[in-house]
Amino acid sequence: MSRKVKELLESHGTPQKEIYFDLENSGFIPDEVVEAMMPYFNKKGFGHPSITHRIGWESLEIVYETKELIAKTLGIRNPENIVFTHSGTEANNLAILGFLLKNRDKGKGKKVVVSAIEHLSVIFPARFASELFGFKVVLVPVDREGFVDPEMLKYYIDKDTILVSIQTVNHEIGTIQKIKDLIDIVKSANPNAVFHTDAADAYSWIPIDVEKLNIDMLTISGHKVHGPRGVGALYVKEGVELESPLKGQLSVEKLWPGVENVPLIAGFKKAVEIMFSNFNYRVNYVKNLRDKLMKGILDRVPEVLVNGPVGGMRVDNNANMSFLRVEGEALTVELSLHGIYVSSGSACSSRVLEPSHVLLAIGRKHEEAHGSILFKLSHYHREEDIDYTLDVIPKAVERLRKISAWR
Amino acid sequence: MSTRIPLPYSPKVLEIFRNPKNLGPLEDATIVESAGSPACGDMIRLYLKIVNIDGQDIVERATFESYGCAANIAAASILTEMIKGKRVEDAWRISWKMLSDELGGLPPIKYHCSILAVGALKRGVRAYYKKIGKHPEWLPKDLTIEEKQVFEEEEMMERYYKSMKALGEVR
Numbered sequence: 001m002s003r004k005v006k007e008l009l010e011s012h013g014t015p016q017k018e019i020y021f022d023l024e025n026s027g028f029i030p031d032e033v034v035e036a037m038m039p040y041f042n043k044k045g046f047g048h049p050s051i052t053h054r055i056g057w058e059s060l061e062i063v064y065e066t067k068e069l070i071a072k073t074l075g076i077r078n079p080e081n082i083v084f085t086h087s088g089t090e091a092n093n094l095a096i097l098g099f100l101l102k103n104r105d106k107g108k109g110k111k112v113v114v115s116a117i118e119h120l121s122v123i124f125p126a127r128f129a130s131e132l133f134g135f136k137v138v139l140v141p142v143d144r145e146g147f148v149d150p151e152m153l154k155y156y157i158d159k160d161t162i163l164v165s166i167q168t169v170n171h172e173i174g175t176i177q178k179i180k181d182l183i184d185i186v187k188s189a190n191p192n193a194v195f196h197t198d199a200a201d202a203y204s205w206i207p208i209d210v211e212k213l214n215i216d217m218l219t220i221s222g223h224k225v226h227g228p229r230g231v232g233a234l235y236v237k238e239g240v241e242l243e244s245p246l247k248g249q250l251s252v253e254k255l256w257p258g259v260e261n262v263p264l265i266a267g268f269k270k271a272v273e274i275m276f277s278n279f280n281y282r283v284n285y286v287k288n289l290r291d292k293l294m295k296g297i298l299d300r301v302p303e304v305l306v307n308g309p310v311g312g313m314r315v316d317n318n319a320n321m322s323f324l325r326v327e328g329e330a331l332t333v334e335l336s337l338h339g340i341y342v343s344s345g346s347a348c349s350s351r352v353l354e355p356s357h358v359l360l361a362i363g364r365k366h367e368e369a370h371g372s373i374l375f376k377l378s379h380y381h382r383e384e385d386i387d388y389t390l391d392v393i394p395k396a397v398e399r400l401r402k403i404s405a406w407r
Numbered sequence: 408m409s410t411r412i413p414l415p416y417s418p419k420v421l422e423i424f425r426n427p428k429n430l431g432p433l434e435d436a437t438i439v440e441s442a443g444s445p446a447c448g449d450m451i452r453l454y455l456k457i458v459n460i461d462g463q464d465i466v467e468r469a470t471f472e473s474y475g476c477a478a479n480i481a482a483a484s485i486l487t488e489m490i491k492g493k494r495v496e497d498a499w500r501i502s503w504k505m506l507s508d509e510l511g512g513l514p515p516i517k518y519h520c521s522i523l524a525v526g527a528l529k530r531g532v533r534a535y536y537k538k539i540g541k542h543p544e545w546l547p548k549d550l551t552i553e554e555k556q557v558f559e560e561e562e563m564m565e566r567y568y569k570s571m572k573a574l575g576e577v578r
């Protein structure tokens with residue numbers, strides 16, 4: 001197994017210049033975050049946070065500190081309403097599956113409403129619960145830019161709707177939903193419906209006030225804020241009852257058994273500190289780079305489509321564009337050979353040979369989705385990174401278009 | 408993103424992807440044949456120059472264009488190399504598996520990239536004999552596995568677009 005990959009890497013070689021834009025799928029952890037985690041592996045707080053000894057209490061301290069910090073950044077009054085999980089995927093599963101498990105007796109006749117562009121860690125648990133317990137899952141369509149229309153959402157919410165999940169920001173095309181309007185519509189149509197939002201891609205990019213917005217459940221993920229992979233969190237409002245789909249020995253979390261991964265939680269905390277220490281300046285800095293990248297590509301490369309909205313309703317770190325007549329997976333490999341690391345929503349890069357469901361949901365044809373490339377930027381990018389990228393992309397696209405059978 | 412899968416390409420795929428051979432249209436091609444479509448996400452066009460030397464049909468040259476993944480581009484490139492100078496009958500006998508092995512073994516999810524290339528070749532061979540009005544004994548009437556697969560992929564997309572059009576989901 002590993003021999004093949006080793007040979008592949010040797011054949012690839014390490015490009016002289018490397019720029020990592022695949023922050024959607026995972027990313028590097030800044031030194032300060034690594035340093036914040038290190039002591040918790042072997043110097044302090046390496047114990048179980050629910051055991052009565054000094055090292056255990058050190059663990060507990062950082063777990064609580066992290067919850068307090070996250071609570072503060074999200075306008076959550078009671079930090080105890082935050083549950084740590086071992087990923088964003090798990091947080092979404094806890095929210096969706098956990099809520100539907102708790103309400104499984106109601107199964108038949110009850111409705112779950114999610115948007116068509118949710119992360120698969122929302123859509124799949126909803127479908128799974130529907131198979132198990134008979135809930136009806138309804139996917140709300142979005143418009144060509146990925147927006148759920150509040151007026152339309154009204155028609156999807158009725159007295160049988162028990163759960164609604166619509167993400168704050170889309171992870172692929174950057175659409176910032178009019179989340180306040182959506183919640184207001186849901187709550188006025190059915191005050192008993194619970195509203196979950198996957199904010200993994202919104203957190204640290206747009207301000208969110210959970211209690212003002214009247215959000216019932218909210219998901220975030222460590223590696224989406226330059227923290228470590230393998231740690232996530234779910235906010236659960238008081239009064240919203242869940243049954244954990246995971247069973248085992250409890251520790252700090254009632255809803256997520258297993259020992260909390262304390263070093264990663266410490267890293268999560270540091271990452272959040274960094275992201276919120278200079279929020280407006282950082283977001284604006286990234287926005288300028290992103291705008292330069294998108295404009296530069298549109299100026300230099302013909303036959304390019306922007307996926308998702310342009311302007312203020314697009315999250316500032318996201319650029320997603322379709323290069324027509326080239327296949328996206330081939331383009332990711334070509335760019336990789338030049339040290340530019342991105343991902344594609346092409347069928348050729350998926351397990352099921354289907355293009356991204358998000359791109360199809362906004363009405364992209366298959367051949368438009370196949371040429372899609374997703375860039376995610378952060379304050380660790382520099383202007384010269386963008387210059388280099390703008391230098392490489394036209395050549396890379398040109399080479400593949402020359403090969404292309406699609407004329 | 409959509410669901411992901413690890414794709415450890417062989418160094419050979421990467422190498423050929425970097426420097427594909429026999430690229431682009433062939434001016435004096437006897438046969439031009441394609442398989443797949445942009446909507447399927449992959450499409451190959453093969454240009455074959457077939458000559459008859461002493462009563463033998465020979466592939467004198469082959470070139471390609473590919474709209475597909477890295478494996479697809481590598482498969483098309485290596486196939487054009489493999490059939491160059493071969494008797495058409497021998498070119499016909501190349502299977503998708505032989506091509507995949509030649510590429511250092513493709514991951515299973517990428518088998519169809521090899522199938523597509525071989526499918527285009529087999530279509531091309533049939534088209535050639537149709538054009539010259541001959542039917543050699545070795546050429547089976549029934550479609551080969553590669554031709555069937557390519558056909559299915561193309562049909563599936565056509566059906567998909569028909570149903571989406573009916574739903575008003577596609578412009």
Ligand SMILES: Cc1ncc(COP(=O)(O)O)c(C=O)c1O
Pocket residue numbers: 024025086087088089090092119121167170171198199200201221222223230231232
């Ligand atoms: C919107 C969204 N939700 C959930 C997740 C899952 O988070 P994790 O990777 O921590 O499982 C992601 C990760 O890509 C995401 O983009």
Ligand code: FES
Pocket residue numbers: 347348349448449450474475476477478479516517519520
């Ligand atoms: S051409 Fe689509 S996977 Fe190879």
